Amino acid sequence: MSDKKPISSVNDFVVRFANVNGSGSASANEMFARSILRHGVPVSPRNIFPSNIQGLPTWYEVRVTEDGHLGARGGVDMMVAMNPQTWDKDVAGIEPGGYLFYDSTKPMPSTKFRDDITVIGVPLTAITNSTYTDPRQRQLFKNIIYLGSLSALLDMDPKLIEQLIGEQYKGKEKLLSSNVHALHLGRDWALQNLKCPIGLRVKKSDKVGDRIFIEGNSAAALGAVYGGATVCAWYPITPSSSVAEAFTAHCKKYRHDPATGKANYAIVQGEDELASIGMVIGAGWNGARAFTATSGPGISLMTEFIGLSYFAEIPAVIMNIQRAGPSTGMPTRTQQCDIIACAYASHGDTKHVLLFPEDPAEAFEFAAASFDLAERLQTTIFLMLDLDIGMNHRLCRPLKWDDARQYDRGKVMTAEMLEEGRDFGRYLDVDGDGIPYRTYPGTHPTKGSYFTRGTSRDRYARYSEEGPVYADNMQRLVRKFETAQDLVPRPLQANAERPTKYGVIYFGSTSPAMDEAIGLLEARGHQLDRLRIRAFPFHSSVASFLAEHDFVYVVEQNRDGQLRQLIVNENGIDPVRLVPILHYDGSPITARFIAKAIGDHQDHLKVTPLRKAVS
Amino acid sequence: MTYIAKPKFHHPGLKKNELGYTHRDYEGKISTLCAGCGHDSITASIIEACYELSIEPHRVAKISGIGCSSKTPDYFLGNSHGFNSVHGRMPSVLTGANLANRDLIYLGVSGDGDSASIGFGQFAHSIRRGVNMTYIVENNGVYGLTKGQFSATADRGSKSKKGVTNTDNAIDLVAIALQLGATFVARSFSGDKTQLVPLIAAAIRHKGASFIDVVSPCIAFNNHAGSTKSFDYVREHNDAVNRLDVLVGRDPIAVDYAPGTVQVVEQHDGTRLALRKLDADYDPHDRLGAMTFLQKHAAKGQIVTGLLYVDPDADDMHEHLNTVETPLNALEADTLCPGSAVLDKINASLR
Ligand SMILES: Cc1ncc(C[n+]2csc(CCOP(=O)(O)OP(=O)(O)O)c2C)c(N)n1
Ligand code: SF4
Ligand SMILES: [Mg+2]
Numbered sequence: 001m002s003d004k005k006p007i008s009s010v011n012d013f014v015v016r017f018a019n020v021n022g023s024g025s026a027s028a029n030e031m032f033a034r035s036i037l038r039h040g041v042p043v044s045p046r047n048i049f050p051s052n053i054q055g056l057p058t059w060y061e062v063r064v065t066e067d068g069h070l071g072a073r074g075g076v077d078m079m080v081a082m083n084p085q086t087w088d089k090d091v092a093g094i095e096p097g098g099y100l101f102y103d104s105t106k107p108m109p110s111t112k113f114r115d116d117i118t119v120i121g122v123p124l125t126a127i128t129n130s131t132y133t134d135p136r137q138r139q140l141f142k143n144i145i146y147l148g149s150l151s152a153l154l155d156m157d158p159k160l161i162e163q164l165i166g167e168q169y170k171g172k173e174k175l176l177s178s179n180v181h182a183l184h185l186g187r188d189w190a191l192q193n194l195k196c197p198i199g200l201r202v203k204k205s206d207k208v209g210d211r212i213f214i215e216g217n218s219a220a221a222l223g224a225v226y227g228g229a230t231v232c233a234w235y236p237i238t239p240s241s242s243v244a245e246a247f248t249a250h251c252k253k254y255r256h257d258p259a260t261g262k263a264n265y266a267i268v269q270g271e272d273e274l275a276s277i278g279m280v281i282g283a284g285w286n287g288a289r290a291f292t293a294t295s296g297p298g299i300s301l302m303t304e305f306i307g308l309s310y311f312a313e314i315p316a317v318i319m320n321i322q323r324a325g326p327s328t329g330m331p332t333r334t335q336q337c338d339i340i341a342c343a344y345a346s347h348g349d350t351k352h353v354l355l356f357p358e359d360p361a362e363a364f365e366f367a368a369a370s371f372d373l374a375e376r377l378q379t380t381i382f383l384m385l386d387l388d389i390g391m392n393h394r395l396c397r398p399l400k401w402d403d404a405r406q407y408d409r410g411k412v413m414t415a416e417m418l419e420e421g422r423d424f425g426r427y428l429d430v431d432g433d434g435i436p437y438r439t440y441p442g443t444h445p446t447k448g449s450y451f452t453r454g455t456s457r458d459r460y461a462r463y464s465e466e467g468p469v470y471a472d473n474m475q476r477l478v479r480k481f482e483t484a485q486d487l488v489p490r491p492l493q494a495n496a497e498r499p500t501k502y503g504v505i506y507f508g509s510t511s512p513a514m515d516e517a518i519g520l521l522e523a524r525g526h527q528l529d530r531l532r533i534r535a536f537p538f539h540s541s542v543a544s545f546l547a548e549h550d551f552v553y554v555v556e557q558n559r560d561g562q563l564r565q566l567i568v569n570e571n572g573i574d575p576v577r578l579v580p581i582l583h584y585d586g587s588p589i590t591a592r593f594i595a596k597a598i599g600d601h602q603d604h605l606k607v608t609p610l611r612k613a614v615s
Numbered sequence: 616m617t618y619i620a621k622p623k624f625h626h627p628g629l630k631k632n633e634l635g636y637t638h639r640d641y642e643g644k645i646s647t648l649c650a651g652c653g654h655d656s657i658t659a660s661i662i663e664a665c666y667e668l669s670i671e672p673h674r675v676a677k678i679s680g681i682g683c684s685s686k687t688p689d690y691f692l693g694n695s696h697g698f699n700s701v702h703g704r705m706p707s708v709l710t711g712a713n714l715a716n717r718d719l720i721y722l723g724v725s726g727d728g729d730s731a732s733i734g735f736g737q738f739a740h741s742i743r744r745g746v747n748m749t750y751i752v753e754n755n756g757v758y759g760l761t762k763g764q765f766s767a768t769a770d771r772g773s774k775s776k777k778g779v780t781n782t783d784n785a786i787d788l789v790a791i792a793l794q795l796g797a798t799f800v801a802r803s804f805s806g807d808k809t810q811l812v813p814l815i816a817a818a819i820r821h822k823g824a825s826f827i828d829v830v831s832p833c834i835a836f837n838n839h840a841g842s843t844k845s846f847d848y849v850r851e852h853n854d855a856v857n858r859l860d861v862l863v864g865r866d867p868i869a870v871d872y873a874p875g876t877v878q879v880v881e882q883h884d885g886t887r888l889a890l891r892k893l894d895a896d897y898d899p900h901d902r903l904g905a906m907t908f909l910q911k912h913a914a915k916g917q918i919v920t921g922l923l924y925v926d927p928d929a930d931d932m933h934e935h936l937n938t939v940e941t942p943l944n945a946l947e948a949d950t951l952c953p954g955s956a957v958l959d960k961i962n963a964s965l966r
Contacts, residue, residue, distance in 0.1 A: 037966075212965035222961070228951040230943035231714045233707075254953040262939040264950055266714045271740040275707040278700070278737070282711025285698060286676070286719075287944035290711065304701055398962040401955045407948050440944065441676045441696035441712070442719050449673060451689050453699040463689075 004116040007097040008199035011041045011066035013077040015150075015200075018090045020083050021049070021056030028143035029060040031164055032150065033393065036064055037213060038160040040205040044070040044512070046392050046588065051238070051332045057086045066205055070359075070395060071513030072388075072588040078200055080146065087112065099198060101150070120194060122149045127185055141182040148186025155197035157204070158187055212360075212398050216389035217293075219360035219399065220319055221246035223367025224291055225254055228407050229317070231290035232267045233279035235298060238331050239387040240321035243293035244269075273298035277305040277316070284315040285452060287412070287440040289371045291317035296325040296338050299345065306380050307346025308454045310477070313427070313436070315374035315381075315410070318342075319367070322386040324586045333586025334387035336508055339562035342382045343536055349474065353484050354382045354536040358511035359389060361396040362534075366489065368401075375410035377484055378438060386557070388509040388588040413437040418447040426450040426461040427473055434480030481537055488535035491542055496527035503529040503549035504581075504598065505542075507563060509588065510555055516591035517598070524595070526602045528553070536566065543571050546578075551605070553598050555581040557589050633669035640672055641665045643693040648683055653805035653831030653846075654753045658690045660808055661722070661751075664815035665692060668863060675720045676712055680705040680734060683760045684726035684753035684831070703734025706741030706750070710932070713746055716942035717933050720819060721748040728758040731767035731786045738788070742795040742824045747931035749818040749825045752788055753805070755833035756844035763836030774841030787913065789923060792826040793906050798929030799825035800905070802920045804849050805832065810920060813859040813888075817922065820861065820886040823929030830918065854912055856897040856921040860889040882927045890922060899925050 007013070015032075019025035033045040041064060048059040063073050078099040081090045094100060096116045102108075104121025113119050128142045151158055162180055169176035190196055221243050224232070234244040248267055255264045270276035276292040283290035294302070299320055309316045322338050324330035329337075342354055355370060357363040363385055370381040413424050418439070424447065427436050436459075439448035450461040456470045457463050464470070506514045511532060521528060531545045531552075546552055546567070554564040561580035568575045581597045583589040629637040641662040646655050665672065675695040679685035681702035688697040700708040709723045723741075730738040730752045741750070756769040765773075768788065769781045792800045799821040803811040811829065818825035830849050832838045838845045843852075857878075863886050880888040880899070890899060898904055905924045912919045939946075 208966075210962075210966075212962050214965050226952050226958070228946075228948060230946060230951065231711060233711065254957060255951070257939055260939070261937075263937050264939055264943070264946055266933075266936050266938050266943060268710070268714070268744070268936075270707070271736055274704060275710075275737055275740060278704045278707025279711030279714065281700075282678070282698075282708035282713075283715040283943075284711070285708070286712040286715035288715030290715070305704070308701055399958050401952070401958045403955050405948070405952075439696070440716075442674050442716065445671060445673045446694055449694050449696050451697040451699065454701060455699070 004097040006099070006118050006199045007077050007095065009077070010201045010203050011064055011205060013064050013200045014073050014075060015062045015064070015078045015080065016076040016090075016093075017060040017080040018083045018086050019058050019060065020085070021058045023082070023143070024140045025082065025143050026060070028147050029062075030393070031161065031168070032147055033062045034213065035151075035156060035161045035164055036062070036202055037208050037395070038164065039157065039202050040208050041066055041202060042068045042070065042207050042395050044072070044395065046072060046388070049332050057083050064202065066207055068207055069512060069516040069591065071516055072590050074590045074592050080150070082146070099200065101146070101153070118198065120153065120198070122146065122186070122189060122194075124186075127189060131185060141178070144179055144182035145186035148183040149190040151183070152187045152190035152196045153194065153198050155201040155203070158183065208395070210398055211395045213393050213395055214360045215242065215391060215393050216357070216360045216363045216385050217242040217321060217391060218246040220363040220367040220383060220385060220390070222250055222399065223364040224371070225250045226364070226401055227289065227368030227371040229289045229291050229371060230265050231280065231283040231288045232265070232292070233270050233276040233290070234292050235270050235273045235276050235294065237295045237298050239323055239391045240293040240295045240298070240319065242391065243319055243321065273301040274305070277302040277318070280316045281305055281309055281314050284309070284374070285441070289315075289317075289375070289407075291319060291371075293319040293321065295321050295323050296341070297328065299338055299341055303346045306352065307348060307350055309380040310346065310350045310352065311348070311454055312452050313378040313438070314452070315378055317370045317374050317381050317383065319383040319385065321390040322384065324584070330586045332387070334509065334588055335557050335584055335586065336384070336386055336510070337558040337562065337584070338384070339558070339566060342384065343566055351481050351537070352380050352382055353377065353488060354384050355489065356384050356507040356534050357389065358508060358532065359394050359396045361399060363389060364399045369489070372408040373484075373487060376408050376435070376487060377480060378410060378435065379480070384508060386509050411435055411437045413439050413443075413448060415444040415448075418444045424448050425459040427457065427476070428459040429476050429479065432479070433483040434476045434478070435483060485537045485539055488537070488539070490539050491534055491545070492532045493541065493545065494530045496522075496529050498527050500527040500529055501550040502527065502552070502602070503531060503545060504553040504555060505531045505533060505545070505563070505567070506555040507533040510557060513589045513591045513594055514555060517594035520591055520595035521599055524599050526599060528598070533563070538567065538570055542567065546571060546573055551577055551579055553579045553581050553601070555589070555594055557583050559584045632666055634671065636666070636669070636672065638662065638666050640694065641692055643688070643690040646687070646690040648686070649834050651834040652683065653755060653833065654684050654687050655690070656805040656808065657751065657753050657811070657829050657831055658687050660811040660815055662691045663808070663812045664819065667812070668816050668819060668861075670720060670819070674718075675722055677722050677724065678705050678709040678712060679724040680726070680729035681760070682726035682729050682758070683833075685724060685729055687753070688722070688724050703729050703732070704737055705729065706734065706737035706746075709748055710741050710744065710746050713748065713932065715944045717747070717938065718942050721746070722819070723748050723750040725750070725752050726759070726766070727752055727754040727756060727768040727788075728766040731788055735767065735786070739791065739795055742792055742797045742826060745796070745798070745824050745929070745931045745935060747822055747824070747933070749815065749821075749827070751815070751827045751829060753831040754788070754828050754844065755831050755837050756842065757833050757837040759833045759836060763833075770843040773843045774839070776836050776839055787909070788826070789828045790906060790909055793902055793909070793924055797826045797924070798823035798926040800924040801826070801922045802828045802830070802918070804830045804853055804920060806846060806850070807853070807920070810855060810858060813861045814922060816861040817859060817886070817888050820863070820882055820884055821925065821929070822883045823926070823931050849918060852916055852918050854917040854919050856892070856894045856908075856919060856923065857899070858891040858893065859922055860891070862887040862889060880925055880927050883929070888922070888925070893921070899923065
C-alpha cells in the first residue's frame, strides 16, 4: 500500500491528536504524554487550539524525545485523527512514511487516505458502543480505548499507564477499574487485529530523572505564592487566565489560616485591566505584594497606570503571558511580541524591568523574585512568559525553595526610624542607588506621611514644576534603573567548542529550540557562542558579548526584532552586526527553523564550515 | 502597626478632641483652588468631621483621581498618606489599598468628571464590591480643571458659561449608587456644613461602601444663571429629607429633638445616627422607597439631600473574601510561604 518506507524510530517521533473540543480527550492525551515520561523518555507536549473555528477543533502534539529536545520539532509522524472536520488537513500534514490512526467504524473512501503513509484503523465507536450504553461514558471511554490501542502499537508498557490511572483515580475504585478495563479493550483489540508494534516505538530509558512536568502559568502562580503575593487582581484573557486560576487553587491549598480558616490573600476579578492594575498599584502603595496577569491587549490598557508606577515609584508585578498581536491578533497562538510595549510602556520617558523565564522552573523562580525586585526597586516588574511556556506542560528541573530566604521588602522607613529622627524624603536618594525610602500609610501620627502623585515633585514629595527639580528626579530614576541591572537575573553564556566570531542571543521560550539548533549547526560545521538574556535592563555582559563577536544573531518570535531593537537602542550598537532571526507565524519556534536561518546566513557569509573530520 | 505619639504642641487655648488633637491636626496644605470654590467647603467639612470623630489623622488613607476635586486631599489631614492617582481610577486604587490593609480608614475623593464620566465603571464596581470606604464626589457638573466642559452629571438643558446648552441626559450618581447596592447613600451641598459634616462623619463610621454626592459649585465655570449646579440654583431647589447627628460612644441623644421626628439608627460599631426627619414619609432603610422618592423629586426639579439610605448591618469586601483580620501587608514569609517541604511534595505530584 505505501510507496514510501514507513518511518522507523525509537523514542524520537511526533504524535499529534486531532480532537473535538469538549470530547474529554484532553485528559487521555495528557495521560499518553505522562505515560511516556514514566518510561523514562522525555516528552514535550503542546496544545494547539484555534480561538474561533466552528466545531472547536483542538490538537495536542506530543514530541517524544529521548535526547530531551523540548522545543517544537515540526512535522507529524503519527496523526491520531479523531476529528472528521479537520480530517483532510490532518491527513495532509503527516510526514511521508508516517502513520494515520483513525476510527474505522464507518468505512471511508480510499480517496480520503494517502499512499505514502501507513493507515491504522481501529473501530473505536463500535468497540465503545458494544461495551457502554451511557452516552457520557461512551465519549470518555472512547478516549481511553484509543490510548490502549496506541499503547500496543507503540510498544508501551501498559503497567505504567495503569499506574497513572491508579494515581488519578485514587480512592475512586469504580472509576479506576473501569478506566483500566477500557484501556485493555483498546489494547487487546490492537494486539489481536493489528501488526504491533509499528515502526514508532517507546522503549524504557532513564532520561527523565527527577524532572517535573508542569505548565508555566501554574509554576508562575506558585512562584507568586512562595514569593509572598497577597493581592491578585486580574481580568480574564487567554493565555493568562490560568495564572490567576492556578494562584486561586494554590492559595486554597496553602494559604488559609489553619486556626480560623481565613484567607491570607485576596483575589479580585476586576471589571477590566484598568481596575486590575489599579488595585495592584493601590495594594503595592499600601505595602502588600500584589500582581496581575494579563496578555497584550491588557498591557495596552494598563499603560497609563504603569507610567504612574514608574513615576510615583510604586511596586507592582505584571505577568504578561504573550500571545500573537497586534490587536486581537491570534489570541491562542504564541509570540514574544510585547518586548517593546512593556520595556517602554506608558507616555513620557519610561523604562521597565522585564524578566524572561525560559521554562516553568524559571517562571517559578522569577515570579517569586519579581516581588522582591518590585519592592526593592519600587516600580513595575514584568514577568514575560508566552503561551508556549504558559499553557503547555513542560519538563523542567524540580522547583526549589530555600527556607532561610526572607522577603526583601526594600527601603521602608518604619515608625521607629522616624522617631530616631531619620530624614525622610520620599524621593530622596540617600545612598546613590537611586532608590528612595518609602513609608507605608498609617505608620506614624506626625512623621513620614507624604502625598503620592503622578505630577512632578521635589525630593520631599512637595509639588513642583521647576525644571531642575523635575530633571533631578528623572535622572535619579535613570540611576535606579542602572541599579536594577545588577539585581535582575544575569544572562547565561555558553561558548562553542572553538573560538568563534559569531554569537547568538535568544531568550524565553526559544531556549529549547535554540539548544537543539546548536547541535544541528555544529553538525553543519558552524560554531556559535550563545547568550541567553534573562532580563532587561541588560547586564554589562551583553555589551561585552556584542563586542567580542563580529556578528550576533538575535533569535526571537516576533516580526520586528523587538529584542534586537532594544539591544541596539540601549547599547548604542551598530545594527548591521546584529542579524535578526525572526519567527512569527504563531507556532512555537523550532530548531529546524533556527538552524536553517542561521546556517543559510553563515553560508552566505561564505564561512568555511569547520566540518568535523570523518573518521 | 499603630504607633502612638503625642500630637504636636499647639496653643493651649485651642480646643482638643477626645484624643487630644486640635482642629489644626486635621488640616492640610493651603488650598490652591479658586477662592470660593465649593470643593474648599467640602474640605472644611471633612476636617470638621474627622476632628469630631476623634480619628487618629494618620490612620486615614486619602485617595483621589484627577481634577480640582481630586487635588483636595492635599488640603486636609496633612499627617495622612494621600494618593492623587489617575483620572477616573480612584476606586480601583482605593480597593487595592483596602485589600492590603483593612485597618485604615479609606476616604475616596473624586469629581463628577472623574466618577461619572471617565471613571463611571470603576465607581460602579467599587460600590458593587462593598469596599469599606467613604466615597465623596464633589459634584460641580463640569470639568473644572480642564476649564468648564460639561461632565456627565450636568443636567440636560443646563447652560455652560459659554452659552452652550447640554443636550445629553444627566447621570445621577446617588440613584446609581442605590441601585448598585451601596449601603450608605447620601447627598448634600457644599454650602450646607450643618448637613454635610454629620453625613461625612456617619459615612466614615459606616462599615461598607458609603457614597456621598456633594453638589459643589464651580465658581469659575459653573455658577452662572442657567446652571443647575450653581449656589443659587441648589439653594432654591434643595429638598432635605432629614438632618443628622452622629453620636459616638456614650453620648446621650440630644434632648431638643421632639420624639416622633427623630429616628435613631445604630451602626455596626455602636455609633448612633440621630436622624431628625424633615419629611415625615421618608424611611432611610427602604432602598426601593429611596429610589422612587429620588425620581419623583427629580421630576419636580428638586435636589433631594440628606441620608437617603443606610443599612446599619452591612458587611464589606473583606467579609466577602474571608480575608484574615491581620492586614495583608503585615504578613511575612512565615505565614505566606509554604516552604520547601511542601514544595518537595508538589514536585513529587508533578512526576
Ligand atoms: C486620561 C486623562 N484624560 C484627561 C485628563 C484631563 N483631565 C484632568 S481633570 C479632568 C476633568 C476633571 O473633572 P472633575 O472630575 O469633574 O473634577 P473638577 O475639576 O471638576 O473638580 C480632565 C478631563 C487626564 N488627566 N487624564
Ligand atoms: S476651576 Fe472650578 S472646580 Fe476648579 S478650583 Fe476653580 S472653582 Fe473650583
Ligand atoms: Mg467636576
